[in-house]
Amino acid sequence: MDNSFAKTDADNNRVSSILVKYRPKLNANIQLQVEQASLKAVLSELSRVTGAVIHYSVLTDVFITATCVADNLKAVLQCLLGESQNIVYQYAHNKGQAGMPSEVWVLGSSLAGLTLQEDRGGVSCQGDRADLAAIPKNTKQADEKLVAQLIVKLESADPKQRADAIADLATKIAMDNIEVDNILLMAMGDKSARVREQVLFAWVYRNGRAAIFELQQALQDPVASVRLKAVDLAQDAAVLRLALLDGDALVRQLAEMKLNALNK
Amino acid sequence: MVLSLFSAGYAASVAAHDLKFKLLFATNGAGATDVWEVSCLSSSTLGDSARLVANIKDFSPDDSNFISLVIYKDGKAVTSTDLVGGNDAYSPLVSVNAGNGVYTMIANHTRVGNQVYFIEYHCENAAGDHTPTTVPTTPVQDQ
Known part of the structure; x- marks a missing residue:
């Protein structure tokens, strides 16, 4: 299943685009390309294309630009939200963790303050913790x-x-x-x-x-x-x-x- | 302090990596300095980052107050200065070749005043392809 769309945000006249590519029968990877889109819209589109229900409480209202490519939804979400994000996955009983999770819960409200990096190279991305990383881990x-x-x-x-x-x-x-x-x-x-x-x-x-x-x-x-x-x-x-x-x-x-x- | 902070026109930049409408404040004197940190990362298809490339634009129409950008990493540094404030042109592109990791970008100016600047930047591999680059939302020093 492929999906691609571009839309204009009504409040900001912002042109957003979200492209999700996923071909489950070919066991191909998931490709996500986002340009100036809200995290809510990105998660919604990921959910729609992959079929996994994604639950969350509070989201950042920042507009994001990111490129994530991985062979499973877990890796794509880690790329999009950062590896430290607390996420729970539920898989279909007969497929184990090899398949697509049926439901995903992004725990806590830390998404409210999330900032994301942009990846123009189009291959991998991680959550931008540049600000936090600047703080040394003192005792x-x-x-x-x-x-x-x-x-x-x-x-x-x-x-x-x-x-x-x-x-x-x-x-x-x-x-x-x-x-x-x-x-x-x-x-x-x-x-x-x-x-x-x-x-x-x-x-x-x-x-x-x-x-x-x-x-x-x-x-x-x-x-x-x-x-x-x-x-x-x-x-x-x-x-x-x-x-x-x-x-x-x-x-x-x-x-x-x-x-x-x-x-x- | 300048009477007007801004040039009359503003053309949107097409570069995705940019810091827009950042200020050096008069309250911090001529020594006001902003410090930003950007990470250059490796990519499985594009390989390692080789350098950070950047330039700066002085958005305030006061030509006597020059604004400069210094890029620094691992003992290597380079400076680029915008000699004409208030127009749409950036200073020359400069780069530091220091591989993957955290680069420091420092914005400073020569006189007291509220001064608006823009920075454009991106990480590149050895072939000049844009590699993954982090986008800071706040500086690590804001003056």
């Missing part, structure tokens, strides 16, 4: 020690020192460290605009597109450069549309440019 004790040092730095009178501490908290401490989240939330009220800008970056770095609420809040900041940073970091049309109403011309200009780029 919990090492993280605690570093956090303690950075908290001292955050008490500096020099905004640059505080901003540097925020950047280090964002990029050097494990993503699941709740203490860092609490520190960042408190630092959002720092008296220095430079620090608040860095906190916004830190929050987006650690939370991805789930940071939309904080970005919207930052658009209320009295200093234009902080609002400009929010627009700089924004990937969602909702934030950018809000920024079109900003009192600062530069903030509005950047929001308009980014919105136009999103719609192309």
